[in-house]
Amino acid sequence: MLLKKVLNKHFTQKQQMVLNQFVNNKDWSLMINYGAVRSGKTIANNYCFIMSLIQVRKLADKDKVKDPLYILAGTSKKNIYNNVLNPLFNDFDLIPEQDSIGNLHLFGVTIILAYTGTIAGLRGIRGSSAYGAYINEASLANEKVFEEIRDRCSEGDGRVICDTNPDIPTHWLKTDYIDNPSKQIISNHFVLDDNTFLSKRYIDTKKATTPSGMLYDRSVLGLWVTGEGVVYEDFDxxxxxxxxxxxxxxxxxxxxxxxxxxxxxxxxxxxxxxxxxxxxxxxxxxxxxxxxxxxxxxxxxxxxxxxxxxxxxxxxxxxxxxxxxxxxxxxxxxxxxxxxxxxxxxxxxxxxxxxxxxxxxxxxxxxxxxxxxxxxxxxxxxxxxxxxxxxxxxxxxxxxxxxxxxxxxxxxx
The missing domain is CATH 3.30.420.280 (Nucleotidyltransferase; domain 5)
Structure with missing residues (x-):
């Protein structure tokens, strides 16, 4: 009962579901959390990221590996800082150490930064063997870089977690992964209302001011949709x-x-x-x-x-x-x-x-x-x-x- 109260204080029900999957589901190798803006998916992934590093250190100790590698990926260095590293400091008071070549170190794990916006991102991870990866804003990633990151996670459980806002329904992340669930591939759909820590006023205002059509469907409902008709359909x-x-x-x-x-x-x-x-x-x-x-x-x-x-x-x-x-x-x-x-x-x-x-x-x-x-x-x-x-x-x-x-x-x- 006490544990439940603690969880309810810090995590929404949808976030708790994701954390439960992370801890208790031993089969998956790829977890995709996608959906609406401000729905809480990135916070869930950031916590999974911390648990991943702790787990990697334990697995590395069993494997007698002194310096295990983990990949942290995003479209750019700025996005990785804003979406992952800054929240780690604000929410958990964690500041990874940085070495002379730009790698980060936390919980005894070396974190390699990979930039997924272009094919050039392959250079940062080629030749590496990692215990897992966290890919932020996965729908913005170059597909080949995304695949290479997954291929590089060959040590330990090799689990990859990622989060993203929706894109077009024919996007490769949706058609190849989200639409093809299996024991190894799981995904979780977030909507704005899932974030019960947001005030009702904020949610009501967000719904009232978000433009109609595709922008509303993606931003509020977290749907993978494309636009139909005029772009500025609210213009009267x-x-x-x-x-x-x-x-x-x-x-x-x-x-x-x-x-x-x-x-x-x-x-x-x-x-x-x-x-x-x-x-x-x-x-x-x-x-x-x-x-x-x-x-x-x-x-x-x-x-x-x-x-x-x-x-x-x-x-x-x-x-x-x-x-x-x-x-x-x-x-x-x-x-x-x-x-x-x-x-x-x-x-x-x-x-x-x-x-x-x-x-x-x-x-x-x-x-x-x-x-x-x-x-x-x-x-x-x-x-x-x-x-x-x-x-x-x-x-x-x-x-x-x-x-x-x-x-x-x-x-x-």
Missing amino acids: QNTMVVDKAPDNLEYYCGVDWGFAKGHENVITVLGDDPETGVTYLTDIFSSTGKFIDYWVDIAHKIQSRHGDYINFWCDSARPEYVSYFQQNNIGARNADKSVMNGIEFCAERIKMGKFKVLRKCAKPFLDDVFQYVWDPVKGVPKKEHDNVMDSFRYALYNQHKKYDNQIIRNVYL
């Missing part, structure tokens, strides 16, 4: 196209470079109302066949109207254009072009009613927003009708993105 022309905006807006711009027909150059001008938090799209400048000096003139006109020190969040694909803007006293900055993160942020603003478009410039936006659709195979937007969509996303996402815990305001470069 009847309520979000307006005749005027407040006078006190804080302005910034997005720039999608282009030249040829079908890939126009687009500059969108947006402004935030500091009192209501509503963003207004106030101008769209779009054209084909225009060289960079033309767009410098457009940017100067925007500055003369809204101030010299506004940000221009630019497509980084043309660094010479960004540099030319800067040479002409335009506050050009390379935009973070993360497609899904940017879309999720913009879609959330739309669903919350925090985005409006002025009627005078609405036509090019409406032409694109109602034709900007998901690719049913890749699970990302099709590269069609995306010029205005990219430009406005660069602006809205980057202006509100947190850098070093500070929101970027208008900064002149």
Whole structure:
């Protein structure tokens, strides 16, 4: 009874189920915990990671191995730190020692870091024989790196644990592993409601503000789904196209470079109302066949109207254009072009009613927003009708993105 109370205090019922599998199920060699954001799956895996290291040390002692190896994998060093190492310190007060070649040491086990984002990640683990592995964000891993990690876990029980958010239903992790359970392969599906340590207010707000369709199904329900229909399906022309905006807006711009027909150059001008938090799209400048000096003139006109020190969040694909803007006293900055993160942020603003478009410039936006659709195979937007969509996303996402815990305001470069 006392043990149950302790477990209930620290772990949700779903997490306890995972820990029970880890301890009492001796058959599995691959455990995949997948599902919704903030559902508690990574915490369960982090605890399994600690238990894995303790178990590896015991097995190594039986095998008379002085320096057993374990693989800790993620898309990048930063992600491994944020998702695994930092929580280990915050939740368990554990700080692995680091040696001169970058390996970590904890509980008498050497932990090799492997980066799974590209095939280059194979270099860090080739030739090694490990007692197990923990793969964070497994759906983002290169498939060959994922397979190589599993192959390298040839010592002891060779168990591999991994966690992930859902992706498209045809993703190899789902079709090859989750959809093919066996004694050796087990998986656990987490939904947002599984995390009973979250407040009801947080869960209700998350459900109310998460964009409809694929983003909701993945983020809240933890489903492996692809998008169907338009990307911004919560955009309502009847309520979000307006005749005027407040006078006190804080302005910034997005720039999608282009030249040829079908890939126009687009500059969108947006402004935030500091009192209501509503963003207004106030101008769209779009054209084909225009060289960079033309767009410098457009940017100067925007500055003369809204101030010299506004940000221009630019497509980084043309660094010479960004540099030319800067040479002409335009506050050009390379935009973070993360497609899904940017879309999720913009879609959330739309669903919350925090985005409006002025009627005078609405036509090019409406032409694109109602034709900007998901690719049913890749699970990302099709590269069609995306010029205005990219430009406005660069602006809205980057202006509100947190850098070093500070929101970027208008900064002149």
